[in-house]
Amino acid sequence: MTLEELIVPHRLLLGPGPSNVDPRVYKAMMSPVIGYLDPQFLRLLEETQEPLRAVFRTTNELTIPISGTGSLGMEAAIYNTVEEGDTVIVAINGFFGLRMADMARRCGATVVTVEAPWGQIVEPEQLEDALRRHPETKAVCIVHAETSTGVLQPLLPVVELAHQYGALLIVDAVTSLAGCPLEVDAWGLDVVYSATQKCLSAPPGLAPLTLGPRAMELVLKRREPCRSWYVDVTLIRQYYGQPRRYHHTPPMTMLYALREALRLILEEGLEERWRRHRRHARALWAGLEAMGLRLHVEREEHRAPPITTVCVPEGIDEAQVRNGLLERHNIEIGAGFGPLQGRVWRIGLMGYSSQPQNVLALLHGLEEELRRQGFPCPPGAGISAASRSLASGGDDA
Amino acid sequence: MTLEELIVPHRLLLGPGPSNVDPRVYKAMMSPVIGYLDPQFLRLLEETQEPLRAVFRTTNELTIPISGTGSLGMEAAIYNTVEEGDTVIVAINGFFGLRMADMARRCGATVVTVEAPWGQIVEPEQLEDALRRHPETKAVCIVHAETSTGVLQPLLPVVELAHQYGALLIVDAVTSLAGCPLEVDAWGLDVVYSATQKCLSAPPGLAPLTLGPRAMELVLKRREPCRSWYVDVTLIRQYYGQPRRYHHTPPMTMLYALREALRLILEEGLEERWRRHRRHARALWAGLEAMGLRLHVEREEHRAPPITTVCVPEGIDEAQVRNGLLERHNIEIGAGFGPLQGRVWRIGLMGYSSQPQNVLALLHGLEEELRRQGFPCPPGAGISAASRSLASGGDDA
Numbered sequence: 115m116t117l118e119e120l121i122v123p124h125r126l127l128l129g130p131g132p133s134n135v136d137p138r139v140y141k142a143m144m145s146p147v148i149g150y151l152d153p154q155f156l157r158l159l160e161e162t163q164e165p166l167r168a169v170f171r172t173t174n175e176l177t178i179p180i181s182g183t184g185s186l187g188m189e190a191a192i193y194n195t196v197e198e199g200d201t202v203i204v205a206i207n208g209f210f211g212l213r214m215a216d217m218a219r220r221c222g223a224t225v226v227t228v229e230a231p232w233g234q235i236v237e238p239e240q241l242e243d244a245l246r247r248h249p250e251t252k253a254v255c256i257v258h259a260e261t262s263t264g265v266l267q268p269l270l271p272v273v274e275l276a277h278q279y280g281a282l283l284i285v286d287a288v289t290s291l292a293g294c295p296l297e298v299d300a301w302g303l304d305v306v307y308s309a310t311q312k313c314l315s316a317p318p319g320l321a322p323l324t325l326g327p328r329a330m331e332l333v334l335k336r337r338e339p340c341r342s343w344y345v346d347v348t349l350i351r352q353y354y355g356q357p358r359r360y361h362h363t364p365p366m367t368m369l370y371a372l373r374e375a376l377r378l379i380l381e382e383g384l385e386e387r388w389r390r391h392r393r394h395a396r397a398l399w400a401g402l403e404a405m406g407l408r409l410h411v412e413r414e415e416h417r418a419p420p421i422t423t424v425c426v427p428e429g430i431d432e433a434q435v436r437n438g439l440l441e442r443h444n445i446e447i448g449a450g451f452g453p454l455q456g457r458v459w460r461i462g463l464m465g466y467s468s469q470p471q472n473v474l475a476l477l478h479g480l481e482e483e484l485r486r487q488g489f490p491c492p493p494g495a496g497i498s499a500a501s502r503s504l505a506s507g508g509d510d511a
Numbered sequence: 512m513t514l515e516e517l518i519v520p521h522r523l524l525l526g527p528g529p530s531n532v533d534p535r536v537y538k539a540m541m542s543p544v545i546g547y548l549d550p551q552f553l554r555l556l557e558e559t560q561e562p563l564r565a566v567f568r569t570t571n572e573l574t575i576p577i578s579g580t581g582s583l584g585m586e587a588a589i590y591n592t593v594e595e596g597d598t599v600i601v602a603i604n605g606f607f608g609l610r611m612a613d614m615a616r617r618c619g620a621t622v623v624t625v626e627a628p629w630g631q632i633v634e635p636e637q638l639e640d641a642l643r644r645h646p647e648t649k650a651v652c653i654v655h656a657e658t659s660t661g662v663l664q665p666l667l668p669v670v671e672l673a674h675q676y677g678a679l680l681i682v683d684a685v686t687s688l689a690g691c692p693l694e695v696d697a698w699g700l701d702v703v704y705s706a707t708q709k710c711l712s713a714p715p716g717l718a719p720l721t722l723g724p725r726a727m728e729l730v731l732k733r734r735e736p737c738r739s740w741y742v743d744v745t746l747i748r749q750y751y752g753q754p755r756r757y758h759h760t761p762p763m764t765m766l767y768a769l770r771e772a773l774r775l776i777l778e779e780g781l782e783e784r785w786r787r788h789r790r791h792a793r794a795l796w797a798g799l800e801a802m803g804l805r806l807h808v809e810r811e812e813h814r815a816p817p818i819t820t821v822c823v824p825e826g827i828d829e830a831q832v833r834n835g836l837l838e839r840h841n842i843e844i845g846a847g848f849g850p851l852q853g854r855v856w857r858i859g860l861m862g863y864s865s866q867p868q869n870v871l872a873l874l875h876g877l878e879e880e881l882r883r884q885g886f887p888c889p890p891g892a893g894i895s896a897a898s899r900s901l902a903s904g905g906d907d908a
Contacts (some may be wrong), residue, residue, distance in 0.1 A: 120542055122555070147521055150529075155519075
């Protein structure tokens with residue numbers, strides 16, 4: 115058996131993630147692997163935790179990258195805080211809410227679901243109703259930016275309700291972290307996790323996680339150990355903090371990548387980065403609408419800037435459009451999932467991928483692919499609307 | 512807050528892992544991240560599974576890299592096969608046996624431990640005795656090469672016993688895979704996992720796992736779902752096989768690294784690689800003994816070539832020797848764990864690190880550091896014994 119040289123095409127990644135990676139991040143990954151107890155490596159761990167706290171807007175001691183991808187961050191968030199017999203309310207308005215419910219059940223919890231259509235937020239009144247019916251609820255799980263639907267869930271009313279009923283709030287910030295305003299401490303979020311391959315724009319492989327004081331208190335008072343050994347933060351924190359006790363070998367190369375990605379965010383400024391995501395998303399929305407397409411999330415304030423869902427027009431073969439974009443334009447966008455399968459495309463503008471020229475490239479390619487199928491796009495209308503939006507500053511509009 | 516440029520020193524990694532990484536692997540990691548459903552990426556996944564099977568010496572369909580480090584491979588192996596109420600026998604003669612027992616308990620299993628001193632194998636008679644007392648045993652867990660002690664456990668007698676009593680054998684091959692003979696199919700091993708940062712010599716971040724037909728049958732007949740969602744192979748196999756259904760975003764960059772590491776193994780030849788590890792380990796052993804040091808694992812056939820434990824002589828400050836090696840020679844070796852803390856050093860010769868010049872560099876540095884503390888090494892004796900061993904071919908001796 116022989117293997118040929120690895121050849122990977124360069125794509126413009128405008129799907130639901132991963133996003134494109136800044137060349138500086140690739141360069142950082144060339145740094146040599148060293149030992150997990152090497153003083154130089156331990157210094158690097160600390161150096162990585164500080165900007166991670168800054169990006170989460172928190173001072174939480176337990177702010178660490180879990181050694182796996184975003185879904186393992188979800189597992190770490192839920193498995194550490196939930197145990198057998200607990201009641202957990204899960205807000206479900208998309209794919210990742212379903213996943214949170216599945217995980218909570220595997221912890222032995224009684225799961226109460228609160229559902230909304232895929233493309234709408236879960237209303238605080240629905241959650242309040244569930245909390246009133248289940249005052250014993252230990253945690254409320256919710257997705258901040260639903261990658262499957264493009265919905266941005268306002269978190270402040272939700273966290274206030276959860277706390278009013280003595281429950282923790284567990285937040286999926288996989289697609290929102292570093293791409294839209296998220297304030298762990300100011301909003302009082304208890305447990306928040308994310309992933310490296312979305313708006314942080316490092317390769318997938320780490321899941322940033324932060325636990326606030328209320329959550330840590332519950333973790334330390336558990337009746338039984340966490341059902342997962344690998345993500346048990348009572349063990350992991352002995353390595354990320356004192357006494358630096360070996361838990362597992364962390365993926366050094368991924369940590370180098372995360373450190374450089376965080377360094378890029380510090381240089382740009384987190385708030386400017388939020389504005390950049392919003393500015394380019396607004397340009398995209400303006401362009402798509404000018405082409406005659408409809409955005410799946412109707413109310414603009416409920417749209418997550420990093421991920422846009424756009425409706426597939428009647429009579430258009432959605433897979434053919436995606437394949438055409440990939441093959442003829444080298445651009446990846448995503449398909450719809452679950453109830454949105456075949457009904458929407460998902461266009462991501464995350465991290466390094468959120469650049470004005472990428473908005474234009476996407477609109478150009480999409481227009482060409484739609485026209486191939488006979489969709490009557492007004493020529494150049496998308497690009498010119500996007501360009502006007504960019505020129506006006508977009509974020510202030 | 513600002514972060515300075517990432518500067519990581521280059522070390523000669525001769526500890527318990529990670530090992531040094533071939534420059535070709537670093538180069539492969541510069542390949543751009545692409546989408547997890549990109550046809551080019553799916554082709555690459557398949558291309559990586561085939562040589563992974565070759566390295567495990569198996570035709571098992573379910574042979575995949577779990578998206579986390581070696582300990583998550585352990586979790587995947589145990590959590591998929593073990594469920595609440597099962598009886599599991601765990602052989603414990605070192606740190607990683609303890610970890611397997613901990614994980615099996617978190618699955619709700621009744622754990623029967625069979626113990627041997629740290630530095631000796633677990634005798635088949637001990638296991639047979641436990642199996643006789645617990646004929647209901649579902650699985651026997653055992654470590655092939657114990658990184659904490661340097662012991663290589665002969666697996667054939669163990670797998671025969673396990674099967675005789677109708678139990679599965681779950682094997683930790685973290686340090687043995689690609690470093691010593693391991694024959695998943697020929698020996699009939701049911702579940703085997705490993706890690707990328709030992710004898711495969713890629714950075715840490717993936718855990719190769721293979722499940723044989725007997726294990727898969729049990730997995731598909733479980734009474735309850737796997738306690739971990741992230742490592743549930745009934746879900747993961749729908750992405751690694753058909754219908755290519757999204758499970759989690761795999762760490763592309765790590766897969767590029769693994770693919771190149773496997774390509775290097777195919778080029779070298781797996782059996783030649785086993786011989787290389789043995790040849791250099793024998794040179795190391797000859798050198799250490801000639802210096803007047805004692806190997807912790809007495810019987811040579813029970814020593815794992817990738818990881819050698821050597822006793823700290825009376826009156827020597829072991830940490831000072833390790834720090835001296837790191838600071839003055841840029842060489843990392845490992846300390847002892849648990850009952851071996853302060854009593855042994857752990858010297859790894861794994862993958863790309865297993866090279867003759869590294870054996871000589873280590874013996875040179877160790878001699879210098881020991882002499883600093885007044886240990887009477889006969890000058891040059893270690894290096895010359897190692898060099899004679901290398902000249903004689905080592906592996907045939």
